[in-house]
Amino acid sequence: MSNKIIQAIFDDDDVLVAAVKKVRESGNHIEEVFTPFPVHGLDKAMGLKDTRLAITAFIYGVIGISFAVWMMNFMMIDDWAQNIGGKPSFSYAENMPSFVPIMFEMTVFFAAHLMVITFYMRSKIWPFQEASNPDPRTTSHLFMMEVDAGDNADAVSSLLKKVGATELKVVDKH
């Protein structure tokens, strides 16, 4: 294994997805792909596993509703029960209808915010984080595929040229 990678620039998303498939079929390892917008089918072509963020959102939502139930039960029933408009203040179950709005809001609040925080942590995006796309044009209109150069950089380069790369650059592995 060499410690070089080849950065291939593409100028079309359909060409890119086809190229990704061919590069993988030829047994080369794709390190990373940078694109300016979500290219549909790219994750499948690259063989990326499905993300589990939706599952985390569900778990966070369950935590949110449980927290809301615990909080209101503690505050309104256990800690300081009050007679408000004659509503049952001694039983969470009987007073529950008027707690539904906040149970719902807390579910959404927890699910949405904690999922987004998880996304930011997993993808390492937060304030003061430095951008790491090697070519600034890949956030605007170009696409970049980083391929492990392997033992034969020339062969990989010519394959990338053949599948439609417009520019090639060999760099050290970062």
Place this chain on the structure above:
Amino acid sequence: MSHYESPIRETLILGDKSYLDVSNDIAAPIEGKANRLWWIVFTIALVAFLWGLGAIIYTIGTGIGVWGLNNKINWAWDITNFVWWVGIGHAGTLISAVLLLFRQKWRMGINRSAEAMTIFAVVQAGLFPIIHMGRVWNAPWVLPIPNQFGSLWTNFNSPLLWDVFAISTYLSVSLVFWWTGLLPDFAMIRDRATKPFQKKIYGLLSFGWSGRAKDWQRFEEVSLVLAGLATPLVLSVHTIVSFDFATSVIPGWHSTVYPPYFVAGAVFSGFAMVQTLLIVMRKVSNLEAYITRDHIENMNKVILVTGGIVATAYLSEFFVGWYSGSSYEDFTYLSIGAATGPYWWAFWALILCNSVFPQLLWIKKLRRSFIFSFFMSIIINIGMWFERFDIIVINLSRGHLPSTWTQFSPTFVDISIYLGTIGFFFVLFLLYARTFPVVAQAEVKSILKSSGSQYKKEVAKQEDREYRAQGSN
């Protein structure tokens, strides 16, 4: 072909745009200089905002006695403005979340600005309940935090507290939804910025977004799940706002139709405000290729549907009030008593602006006209303000005891605070229009090949050829 879409579907991006053209068009307002008109409008908005700020400080310093409230009408312009602004703040999330779930691609030209408008409108809305407290320094008491009274907790049975939770969840989730969508667009601006300061600022705002394939996969999943969460959220917010009235025992307020009717009204007024802003913005920021006549027509259709729901709710309210035969129901805001009483002008402003004039949108020529749509959106904004004014002031002006019957007249402080929030809203929106990518360019690029005009033409030609080839066999 991954981008195939039938050529008879609407073209959403006009002109022969490439990916680079899209970047250039969206970055242009940020990289260019503000013109004279922007400065003039910004100055007017800023003066209005500062004037309103002065009125708020005066209110807090002296007490809410400086407003026109009286013993009977103890909610008036403040809550009217609160509900009006929250209602306006419904269109953004509706466009970005509900239309995402329904796979409506036309949302992509307008969702960014609609969400910005949502957030700025909810900020205005949040001001009113807080200053209405009078003693604003006690505002943290609405939060369930341990305190020195025992602890004496907040009352979770109260619709006013539900509001606190609903509005703050809505504001914060909308903000996060908006910002996550902004990250790739800030990154685009960052990577093409030439001035070091600009590069630093947009680098900070973009959270180091780099556009890895895995990040995009997560981004799309997060957008979809957030849309799924925000859809019931946006419906819940105005439902809960309507509970402020519906759970009370005031004639005219105590009405089970309020939640759906308020939500429809919110969407109605929110889309009107989106029209007001975007019809101007597409011209000023040269976005005619992205916010097209079809976009305006689609929004007018939503206005027509939700306006129809609102009109139906008015009719049912009117009928039920009349059919009850109760004399107390004859001075609720939708009754013959209201139409002919001292508030006849407010009643008829509501009916004309919300239910009569918008019917003109059934005419295709009118709903595809920019000028007409702009004026119609202003009329609806006025009408929806009157709806909330009527619900609050007309219903409170006549109670069970005729000796308490009274009217409301706003003081200059009421008017100043209202104008101040409009100024504040436009200050925020104008700053946004100059510094933020106002169209979700990453999303627009992802539909360029299926909905861009030149690709559409090619697909149409291709299909035509195939059809002819089949015919000759």
